[in-house]
Amino acid sequence: MxxxxxxxxxxxxxxxxxxxxxxxxxxxxxxxxxxxxxxxxxxxxxxxxxxxxxxxxxxxxxxxxxxxxxxxxxxxxxxxxxxxxxxxxxxxxxIPHFYPWARRVIELGGAYVCICPAEVLRENRRAGRACPERAQDPPTTLDLWEKMLGGTFGPGEAVLRLRTDLADPDPAFRDRVLFRISDVEHPRVGQKYRVWPLLEFxxxxxxxxxxxxxxxxxxxxxxxxxxxxxxxxxxxxxxxxxxxxxxxxxxxxxxxxxxxxxxxxxxxxxxxxxxxxxxxxxxxxxxxxxxxxxxxxxxxxxxxxxxxxxxxxxxxENRQIIDPTTPRRAFVADPVRVDVTGYPDDRRTVELANHPDRTELGKRIVTAGPSFYLPREEIVRHIGGEIRLKDLANIRLPAEIASEATIVRAEFLDLPNRRIPRIQWVGAEGAVDVDMLDPEGQHATGIGEAALRDAAPRDILQFERVGFVRVEASHMAGNAPVRVCFGHR
RNA sequence: GCUCCCGUAGUCUAGUCCGGUCAAGGAUUCGGGGCCUUCGACCCCGUAACGCGGGUUCGAAUCCCGCCGGGAGCACCA
Missing domain, CATH: 3.40.50.620 (HUPs)
Incomplete structure (x- = not known):
């Protein structure tokens, strides 16, 4: 709608x-x-x-x-x-505004002071039974009401109840409580009042x-x-x-x-x-x-x-709003370093658009190989196969890797875009540590491209093939990682 | 149990008051295809609904009755 x-x-x-x-x-x-x-x-x-x-x-x-x-x-x-x-x-x-209104309701015979214990009150209400105080005339009620205000009754000892209809088909509506006594310390007004109205009144x-x-x-x-x-x-x-x-x-x-x-x-x-x-x-x-x-x-x-x-x-809804203006960046979770043999020297940097459809968002120079970080998950999935380093080059992954491997060797194939799996990558040189908080409260660590050094808190970015994130803390001069909070795909 | 409210596709919603133009519209999800060097965006195509049963009527998603299902309230909480 x-x-x-x-x-x-x-x-x-x-x-x-x-x-x-x-x-x-x-x-x-x-x-x-x-x-x-x-x-x-x-x-x-x-x-x-x-x-x-x-x-x-x-x-x-x-x-x-x-x-x-x-x-x-x-x-x-x-x-x-x-x-x-x-x-x-x-x-x-x-609170003081409510007392005169209470008086008027009492004077009109619309309420009475009930001294039943809470459980008895509830039980009577359920049964549609009147307690003795219900018969009070307004002067008596007024007197008891003043006693409530004056401190004669302690917490739980008396309440002001609305007189509705005990035969009302809705048990929830029968003689609801209007005011009750509490000497609990209120964080704003302390113990200034002891007779408190309930929401309805x-x-x-x-x-x-x-x-x-x-x-x-x-x-x-x-x-x-x-x-x-x-x-x-x-x-x-x-x-x-x-x-x-x-x-x-x-x-x-x-x-x-x-x-x-x-x-x-x-x-x-x-x-x-x-x-x-x-x-x-x-x-x-x-x-x-x-x-x-x-x-x-x-x-x-x-x-x-x-x-x-x-x-x-x-x-x-959110994607519709932020997608057109959100710069793309590379982020690799659970990174494995991949050294590509035969990698061409003239491909050490590449200029990439910040947004595939919006040229007005500009471009950036990205540092590339011959050493990269790739997501372990993707390496495992495409082991021994050919993959495309997105926007860059094609490589062949080794036929096997040790499960604990931190560095693997891959082989450079060629440059032209081919229809093979396209994987995001981060050039090892200048890579930035990233700490990503997800909606379940878990922190994932990974590595991001050098341009993340310029990210400022509150910036919204899209980590390609991962999702939209908001930057929480910039990369510090030392080794502190860039902190981001994951939004959604 | 009692009271009130709600019931349109997987999800949300328009339409229900004032019956026909609704063989039910939109969004999202999902499936298929296209395009772009993202699992994002965009474009095209598609699946898919009036809870059930009666009644009124020429005609009912719309009105009436019953049932079923779901929710909220039944606090000296808000």
Whole structure:
């Protein structure tokens, strides 16, 4: 689906649309979150509206802890994704805004303070059974609510619950909890508050106070629509319409945010940019262009269907963007030195185009034989046969080589291009060590052509017959290898 | 189990609201061929789909019913 084909937003006015992004700071934004980013951003662009970033950093739970480091990580992710917010809010700054609304809901008889232990509450909900407190009148609830705020109750001893309908066919919707008590230290506001709102209530308020005109969220949050609407109806107000997208899974990316979090924290992963996290940051590290991510995610539209897509689809988008402007270079993994006998002296250097189809990318002089590095894998595959050193000359490989051989002898044949296997090569003279990080977190060492000395960090190159890589660190004056991160074929 | 949502080729998607122009379009993958001194790009060709069963209708991918399959929610998480 082309980008322009997304359906129009209901009742959207040019210049007046306000959208919001609400990530919880428990991990970097990953490829699955990209849908949230680009859908919202695309509509912001289309309607020349505004995009708010609202960190959903209420107190969370034991399993979901707010981590301060992640605020900047997410901000950075948004930046490199090309979807910077127009304004940033922190839920943790807004806690006092929620209390007056809670009072109004209580006064209208829409909520009550429940002192059941969590398990009892859950069991009653499942059974559709009311607990004794449900019969509270508003003055009593108000009194208990003040006690919650005042510190009479400890964590877990009382919650404010919405009064819906215990017979509601959807058990998930029965008398949800609106506020609960926690004395956990919040990384931004410490222990300033002890009564914290849950997501649904905080959004029922902020989708009014912060003024989004449309809420575009994942379908995991559909029940929250009903909650917000229930509260608005009680209050006699109208909120923005909701739109949803289905769950996106990328086949190769086992997106377990909690696992990524553990591995990053333990140092097992190389930070949030480790390719194994599939974070936005790691994708940019691999040379995936924001525009490719945008086209990729928007191609799924606003469908409610859950989908699993192979990463190849993303790579195809990216290839389309970078291929025309990416210089070609030679890289040989697991190199074996090959000395070619009879190699002509006038072929010690050769001028090669930086791109086979784009002359504007220029040329380079490459140092060639008589000594080369070739991939061990190719030597083994074509042992005893004739191969073409790509763009250069034809040689015959020896009939056998020792499995541990580091140097083998080959025989020069001739120059003209022939239809025999074409293998990339690196001239031994001036060759540069290369360290290549792959998406599985493994480092491969190899050798690259001398021109790699000029490669600068962030450059994107194509290693011929290998794939696209992004340069991470230049070749240093000493012996440090050029470091690159593999992107894709 | 309960609630809601979804079901078009290997994958993703257009079409479904307002039934005929859809013997179903596009992208990607895959297969074949061409071209270029890359396993990249480009060009050409090809394989391949309306989950199943009823019903309404002159006519259904589109409307109705049932079933089957998949997903999400059922947290004092977000």
């Amino acid at each position: 082309a980008v322009g084909e997304l359906p129009p937003l209901p009742n959207a006015e040019m210049g007046k649309v306000v959208l919001r992004l609400a990530p919880f700071p428990s991990g970097a934004l990953h490829i699955g979150n990209a849908r949230m980013l680009y859908l919202n951003d695309e509509y912001r662009r289309r309607y020349k509206g505004r995009l708010l970033l609202v960190f959903d950093d209420t107190i969370g739970s034991e399993e979901k802890r707010v981590d301060v480091e992640l605020f900047d990580v997410i901000l950075h992710d948004l930046e490199i994704a090309g979807t910077p917010p127009d304004e940033v809010f922190y839920k943790s700054d807004r 905080s959004w029922a308020v902020d989708d009014i106070e912060l003024g989004p005109t449309h809420v575009i969220r994942g379908k995991d949050l559909v029940m929250e629509d009903r909650m917000e609407q229930h509260i608005w109806k009680l209050l006699g107000i109208h909120g923005p319409p909701f739109l949803h997208w289905g769950m996106l899974r990328v086949k190769e990316a086992a997106i377990h945010k909690s696992k990524a979090y553990r591995e990053v924290k333990s140092g097992e992963y190389d930070g949030w940019a480790d390719p194994r996290t599939w974070s936005i940051d790691s994708l940019e590290r691999r040379g995936i262009q924001p525009e490719a991510l945008r086209r990729f995610t928007l191609s799924f539209g606003l469908s409610l269907a859950d989908i699993e897509v192979p990463a190849e689809t993303l790579y195809a």
